Structures are given as structure tokens and as C-alpha cells.
Amino acid sequence: MIEQHHLNIKIVNQRQTKHGDFRRLPNGQFQITINNNLNPHQFLLTLVHEIAHHVTFQKYGRVQPHGKEWKRTFQHLMLPFLHPDIYPTEILTPLAHYLKNPKASTDSDVKLSLALKGNKAETGKxxxxxxxxxxxxxxxxxxxxxxxxxxxxxxxxxxxxxxxxxxxxxxxxxxxxxx
Known part of the structure; x- marks a missing residue:
């Protein structure tokens, strides 16, 4: 998907308010940034989330960032990843439920957020x-x-x-x- 859509992916230091973002750069290229503290399951979900923004922009132009067009695109892009070889069952079930009506942030879905963290808080927290x-x-x-x-x-x-x-x-x- 990264090569297909000619995206620049940049891994950045952890941000408090988001796991990743998508933007058009002044030179007309597109960039996705993803936090460096995400585990592989969070990383993949965030990457596909941001690629969905790009695909939505290419297909529909400027629309609501997490509106119906983005939701449909995100669901479609995530389908090939809903597999036990990619996501373990303890994540797959809440992920499938979340994808029925995805929100702007995976953290807004408590069950999915906890499953993605392995139901363990950061050390010392x-x-x-x-x-x-x-x-x-x-x-x-x-x-x-x-x-x-x-x-x-x-x-x-x-x-x-x-x-x-x-x-x-x-x-x-x-x-x-x-x-």
C-alpha cells in the first residue's frame, strides 16, 4: 500500500494526543507520521488508518476527516488484516467490533485499546x-x-x-x- 500510494512514512517520537497523522506537504507529496512507541499491532492499525485518509482524499477530495467516506475506506483497507495470523484472537474480536463503526481514535474504544496494550499499563503506571x-x-x-x-x-x-x-x-x- 505504501508503494502503491507513493507515501512518505516518518516514525516520530511519541505524541500525547495522537498515534499518527496524514498530511499533504507544501511540495505536494503526502506524508504519514507514526509514533515510535507503538507495538506492531498498534502500528499496523495506525498505518492503515492513515493510509485510509490518503485513499479517501484521492477518491473524494476534501471530506470530513473521519466521516462516512473515510469509515468505508478504512473498513475496506483493514479487511485483509482481520486474520488470526496477523492479529491474535484477543485483539481480533474487539478490532472486528470497532471496525463496524470506527472512531477517530482507537483509544476511544476501551476494549480495543486495552487489548492492543495486552491489558497491561506501561511499567510504573x-x-x-x-x-x-x-x-x-x-x-x-x-x-x-x-x-x-x-x-x-x-x-x-x-x-x-x-x-x-x-x-x-x-x-x-x-x-x-x-x-
Missing amino acids: SFIFEVPLDSIFLFKKKRYRRGSKRKTRYECLELSSGRIYLFNQNTEVTIYEKQ
Whole structure:
């Protein structure tokens, strides 16, 4: 697909808000960037996601970035990869469910996100759902107290401001231990 569509692929340092992106460069060429911290399953899914943006642009011109045209294109491009030789069963099932109506970010699908991470948080971190109620945790250098779960997200109190924030279930945080 990379050769077929004449894409420049660039591996970049981890970004907090996205796994990859697609853009047209000033010289008219197209570039996809992908974070360097992704495992092979996340990498492939992100690569196909971004190639779907390119194919959608070539076929339809400027449309909604994650609209119906992109969704159909992404689903079509992912079909050959929905195979147990490529994705293990523990990822394949949530991936197939996600692809019924793909969102802009795989992280918005908690089951898929956790499966892609092997249901393990980064070393030294915990998923927010693993943090006990009323415990203090760190996220982006700020301290929070974990509150109750709403429908899908956790209500957490940011201690210095007193403001309430909502955290996705798969957010990775560090449990706070006093020094």
C-alpha cells in the first residue's frame, strides 16, 4: 500500500494526543507520521488508518476527516488484516467490533485499546480503573483523587484547583506515594 500510494512514512517520537497523522506537504507529496512507541499491532492499525485518509482524499477530495467516506475506506483497507495470523484472537474480536463503526481514535474504544496494550499499563503506571476509589494519582504532573465511575468515565478531583475532570477508563496514571 505504501508503494502503491507513493507515501512518505516518518516514525516520530511519541505524541500525547495522537498515534499518527496524514498530511499533504507544501511540495505536494503526502506524508504519514507514526509514533515510535507503538507495538506492531498498534502500528499496523495506525498505518492503515492513515493510509485510509490518503485513499479517501484521492477518491473524494476534501471530506470530513473521519466521516462516512473515510469509515468505508478504512473498513475496506483493514479487511485483509482481520486474520488470526496477523492479529491474535484477543485483539481480533474487539478490532472486528470497532471496525463496524470506527472512531477517530482507537483509544476511544476501551476494549480495543486495552487489548492492543495486552491489558497491561506501561511499567510504573496503572489504568485509572485499577486505582482504588478516593486514592490519589498523578497525571501530567498534577495530583487527582479518583472518584466514582459515571457511565464510561471516571470523575476525578484535581487537588490544586478543586475542579472535576473526567478520565477515560484506559487512561494510564501513576499512583501517588508521598515522599
